[in-house]
Amino acid sequence: MSRYTSATPADRAEMLAAIGVGSTDDLFDQIPEPLRLGRPLALPAGISEAEVYERLAELAARNADADAQVCFLGAGMYDHYVPAIVDAITQRSEFLTPYTPYQPEISQGGLQAMFEFQTAISELTALPVSNAGLYEGPSSVASAAYLALGAGKGRRRFVVSRGLHPHSRETLATYCEGYDAAIAEVGLEDGVTDAAALAAAVDGETAAVFLQSPNFLGAIEDVEALGAAAKQHGALLVVAVDPMTLGVLRPPGECGADIALGEGQPLGNRLDFGGPSFGFFAGSEELLRKMPGRIAGETDDVDGRRGFVLALQTREQHIRREKATHNICTAQALNALAATIHLAWLGREGFRELGELLVRRTAYARERLAATPGVELLHEAPVAREFALRLAAPVDQVLERCAERGIAAGYPLGREYSEYEDGLLVAITERRSRQQIDDLAEALGAAIEAESGELVANSATKSPGGP
Amino acid sequence: MSRYTSATPADRAEMLAAIGVGSTDDLFDQIPEPLRLGRPLALPAGISEAEVYERLAELAARNADADAQVCFLGAGMYDHYVPAIVDAITQRSEFLTPYTPYQPEISQGGLQAMFEFQTAISELTALPVSNAGLYEGPSSVASAAYLALGAGKGRRRFVVSRGLHPHSRETLATYCEGYDAAIAEVGLEDGVTDAAALAAAVDGETAAVFLQSPNFLGAIEDVEALGAAAKQHGALLVVAVDPMTLGVLRPPGECGADIALGEGQPLGNRLDFGGPSFGFFAGSEELLRKMPGRIAGETDDVDGRRGFVLALQTREQHIRREKATHNICTAQALNALAATIHLAWLGREGFRELGELLVRRTAYARERLAATPGVELLHEAPVAREFALRLAAPVDQVLERCAERGIAAGYPLGREYSEYEDGLLVAITERRSRQQIDDLAEALGAAIEAESGELVANSATKSPGGP
């Protein structure tokens, strides 16, 4: 069994003597006998490091990761290249192992990193204040709703675009049970939010309007135009964005957003089957004291040295308790640090260039794939790094055939949108070369052709499924 | 092109102005025009980090590494498990990036690590003084010979057991061209050095006698008995050892060795297709001032604080130049650190247990394989972690068949020993489970059976070779 303890039998004897008990068992006396487990846990015995490694390597080998397959999956998390310095720095004990910086004098590294992160997010979103990060994307949407309720003096209604990530909409609905708030959803037209329907849905009871751009179908929304309705009724405009597009797309802060938030994974974080990553959350000056999460602020020490501390803690649960702006405590500091390093590595020029590269390769891929027999565009709206297609054959079987050729062709929209059973969402990153895009077109075409024939047979053998 | 430079056009202009030249080209004027390259190097243009990663990942994927195959290869380097803390610590910038510690006040980390390494090697070998490491195993043998020449007042002859690693014998021969020294080789009997022949080979001209235990065939030599001849004629006794066996095998220092050395890879170093690793080198007190390589020593600072420095530098090339005890400068400090951490992680008990585990699994494997039809022992001498077999079918073809089943069955002795064309050397580590050993027996048996028939045909198709 691997243990990480140091107490030798001799140590234990000395320590028990100092405590004044005969055995450690005596220390557990305070637990009423019937509540003592009194048996070993029904878990295997501990094993050596080499064996644990083997065991986990075996499990890992049974996943088709983005090295094993060419990955066109997106839907909120993307296969970007994470520079080596990100791992090298975030794996340093000094960043990896401390707790939340409650003692600023010995936590300047983490606190300054938070301050730099806030600055970077503020720049990306063109909004003046950012927190130091939240759990991840969808729950950040729910946190914005909580803020809106607090700010919205009694308003208990949210208007949400169907273009908002399904996980975000579902998470918001979950939280709203506790918020005692209602949600009105506005549909999509030609891939983007139905402007008329949105305008009609917003009213004086609306605490906030939620948009996403690019939306789940990859379409870039005209946030400013759509946001007018929110402004008109004094509702907060909350916009979820893909941070990797903000080098080229007009930032929420310039489109009238009160809050910009989103999933931070594309910035320096690996896929990790969905987490840990982080959520970013920026807002207008007025919202500073209503923000959820940690915020690092600049100050001086007694000798006048510049330093950083956790600012505005009076918002937080450990001070304000039931009146706190949020319940969050442990967040995702290390993931936010990874993002900060990645952004510094890309730099002003590199970040813009990356955005341009995504837009151009995506345009190429969209055209290339749309030209494939059996494939057509699901919508014609402008896109940045992801786009939706309609396939002339059952999507699952087509994906299966592509997978057999080592390609994860994309995300089947039918999983989340019954109206798009034939939809496929394809994501592009700088790691997806032109060659890989051409191979995808080839594979898709072949799969659709093959499927078009043998629908019946195929789907029969499929049904119950199994690995 | 990826660059790691910072000079912007503005910087360059300022710097050139300060220097007082118009262009960097002017600075290269001191190179006579005909010697200026005057064209770009015939190398590809630089590429991005993501692309370099892809390129090297493709190359790596075309190697059958010890994850891709079950590895029974040894012959001096072994597939031991390297604990995660070894990588975590050796990858810290503070250990990874400094130069040799010429400024001790800011190099205490590296110097103390050397001191700890020397202590560990001294303990393993049971010899009082160790240096901080040399390049690797075989060249350390040649370094010992150089020391022996220096110590041996005019003696220019070495007696070498054929059980010494072929690479060591060949390296020694290469160096001896410069040493102007002769080598007499002593053969093996029943797997171990022919004692009588050795006794006969050593004479008053002999500067040193070289043994290895376990020797290349895995056999444990009776170093003390064999060493008597060296003592008798006043030659140095140099013993190459496998450090991983020193938890259970009698250490060279207790067998009369004047110098113990060897390949350090098994201690905390990965396989790396053969390097970088390190060579260790320990000796008797008298040899301290004749040792090659760096040696860290303990001392105090002006305030009486304990500290460490490079000691006895007067032995070294940067001071003594042509009279130096060796020419080595850059060595393998980081690899020696990895060994030190690995040894601390194993600890006194773990190191002994590991030795016992190797001996027992090896005994099991040797018996199990010898019981396989078409397989017999090449020798019956006691072994610790590696042993030699004779196969009843052509070794290369047998290995090929095992490889097709994902097993690297061992090292074909014929590569280095014409007298053992049918020989196979099998190595065991704690990573080779009983199940894997049983699988090897099964695979070997099947391969031999299959080969026994179709020798002719098979070897025909084999000849020119190719991937």
Next chain:
Amino acid sequence: MPVDEIPMQRERAQTIFEKSKIGRRAGILPAAEVPEPPLEELIPARLLRAEPPRLPEVAEPEIVRHYNRLSRRNFDLDSGFYPLGSCTMKHNPRLNERVAALPGHARLHPAQDPRRAQGALELIWLLQESLAEICGLPHVSLQPSAGSHGELAGLLLTRAFHADRGEARTKVLAPDTSHGTNPASVTMAGYEIVKVATDERGGVEMDDLRAKVDDEVACLMLTNPNTLGLFDENIAEIASLIHAVGGTLYYDGANLNAVMGQSRPGDMGFDIVHVNLHKSFSQPHGGGGPGAGPIAVSERIEPFLPRPQVVRREGGNGSGPYFDLDHERPRSIGRLRGFQGNFGVFVRSYAYILSLGADGLAEASETAVLNANYLKARLAEGRAGKYLPVAFERHCMHEFVLSGKPMKRQLGIATLDLAKRLLDFGFHPPTVYFPLLVEEALMIEPTETETKESLDAFADAVEQILAEAEAGPEKAKEAPYTTPVRRLDEVKATRRPVVRQPL
């Protein structure tokens, strides 16, 4: 000897943005390989950004130096003793980082077809099973991202549970010693928090509890051992009181490190438990995350667990069992976040459980309790015993709370001063001023991975600081002296907040 300024202090803070110089860069990108029309031809100009964000322009060597030097301005667990109460700062094995980084884990896309993510789903399932056994409750969801997220999940589960029975309850009880996230979560879940008093043994004041228990009570949230490090001996009675009125019992698992393999929340009568994988199960804290807050629940709560749930299915037509994401959960409260939770954290914690195994986990808790009681004993001696009495005089579990009240009155130094002075001795201070009901509280949790030598050194440092203070309070009041920065003006940071680098 003439002394220069301490190197760390000499180096003034400068952000990466301030190191930016136009024209410098680190990363470069692959060539486009495709046609490169002006962006306006692909996206309407009004949707495009005029000026790129002003990210720093710095070459790679300087980025590396910036963050390496910054890192040294942190105190960390791999450098010294970190007895931060309630945070379980135990050793973070590097093995866990290694296995989490395997491409099969780290590079797996969350939307991958479950049939091609069987290893990941099995790992999740195995961790669910392990936590269920450790907590003594049959069902587990790993979705919550941290303890506070688990609390909210638990309260929403409670709400769904009552709603399902046609009830709308309004109150949630929690002791006055509860952690701040508890009341904050209660409010977010739409409930009203009701505080329960603490008795002289440090447990729940039973009379106060009885007085407050009624059928408006949806749930009681407890930490056991509680934030005083004390196990509530009345837990059985407490449970029956709550269950009698139909409420649920929620276990804040932040202190689970005290009872692994020793006692199980489920056996104590709890319905819902959250586990902080970044505490008891060795996920590094990362300076404030990531973590994970899985929840374990009883049968009656199971139908409401978040979607999707990882399940093990028997394979059709003879093929073996396989693992799947179950989205068909009609009574589920729904999602709490995207995808499957903090998988990378699950890998680390599962590796930790595999490493220690049944006996190792029990030994970890046993040693955590031993270390805490030993340090408590050491601090009952000498000056500490005089100026820093323990808040509740009985054996503690994995942590204990001292009161700095006599120290403040007799020596004129506050708990904060003691904490700051400890920094000069190379120790991370304990948690201070929590729990609230103990005046000048010092909450000390050594964890099982500390040596006796570390505990002794810490006790000696406290003794020395108190001795200094007997000579006069100044030394401690002005501390720290040797840290990268000294005491910081936190009021200024809140009064005139500067929360980003002006550019």
Next chain:
Amino acid sequence: MPVDEIPMQRERAQTIFEKSKIGRRAGILPAAEVPEPPLEELIPARLLRAEPPRLPEVAEPEIVRHYNRLSRRNFDLDSGFYPLGSCTMKHNPRLNERVAALPGHARLHPAQDPRRAQGALELIWLLQESLAEICGLPHVSLQPSAGSHGELAGLLLTRAFHADRGEARTKVLAPDTSHGTNPASVTMAGYEIVKVATDERGGVEMDDLRAKVDDEVACLMLTNPNTLGLFDENIAEIASLIHAVGGTLYYDGANLNAVMGQSRPGDMGFDIVHVNLHKSFSQPHGGGGPGAGPIAVSERIEPFLPRPQVVRREGGNGSGPYFDLDHERPRSIGRLRGFQGNFGVFVRSYAYILSLGADGLAEASETAVLNANYLKARLAEGRAGKYLPVAFERHCMHEFVLSGKPMKRQLGIATLDLAKRLLDFGFHPPTVYFPLLVEEALMIEPTETETKESLDAFADAVEQILAEAEAGPEKAKEAPYTTPVRRLDEVKATRRPVVRQPL
């Protein structure tokens, strides 16, 4: 403000052996899974060890802390400016560490059948080809483990080359500015070293050379640019002199960083070149290795290259080309070490070459020379210009040498004192007291990866130290003050050497 002792200095050095306590341990092993007879039944008792080596007994958390804290007692390239002359302390890209760690590289056994190591052999071949182009010589062997190893290889090649022509020459020429490894290698190769003087331009004194060149000369070893950072303009004539008497010309490539893509040793007339991959090609120095010292040679030397050589072969029967280890080299000098050399280093350096490419390498050398000349110019100003004159007044290449002679005479502080005082300013000092012919030498190599700001800060620090010294020598003579330890007694360490922990 009352100051405590600097934390680093307060912490006294204690070895891992001194932290050992019987019964503690970190690693555990898998179960044997096989019969476990007493060892005596498997191996004769006289061959067994009675007592295991006294390795430390420490649990993992304390091992991690020990080495983490130890690491902070090092100054490193990722923390600051490291202008150590002749050592090319340029940025070490982390990308190189990442690719070297890929299992296909890191876990590949050196005895693997070449047919199953094609990726590794191709990488070696590609690196050979790249270095051949950079050096301007057709053939490369990667076998030598460091520069000094390459030197010995080159001298043994020279010996074999002459022997092959039936000659036994005795002398090897090298300038008095040569690095210590040169003469040391000469002796190991069985030759006699003959020093050649340096002229007033810092190059080889041609008359002295002519006087010493005869048919006993086996080889001339040169570093060009030499250790003064100066390019020898007479190189063409030097080469023809040596070739005229049938000697070989050896290029010590330690300074190749000055001329990559600018000028090639082969074109200068050299027969044999060693390259320090741990200098020009970004392999991290590791506190004293690992490195690698590949050699590039001309056609006439090729037959003697070490065994085995990695070669590209045309595949039989239509299959494409493949890579192999060629052991059949009858005239080879043989092996210099085991297996195929420091492959892990090759991976890093090849990744570096791929990253920079042709233009990037040329730009690196160009910027290295620019940085050196700029810093030289900065140090020609003010006090530095007065007390620290440059040894040879001309443009330098990638490094330059100052003389502390006036400083010593006029201010009473030696080069060593200046170096030690620089430590307090957070800089690694230049190489000192080398080359030997410059009195009180300071050899400064900034490298291309430093910013102008770093160079300016360094120049300012030197200025400030000299200003301090004008006020009196004590400050520098007692320096450093802020390092983990202060000046150490090196004499004691050699007089009464303690080279291991007594147990």
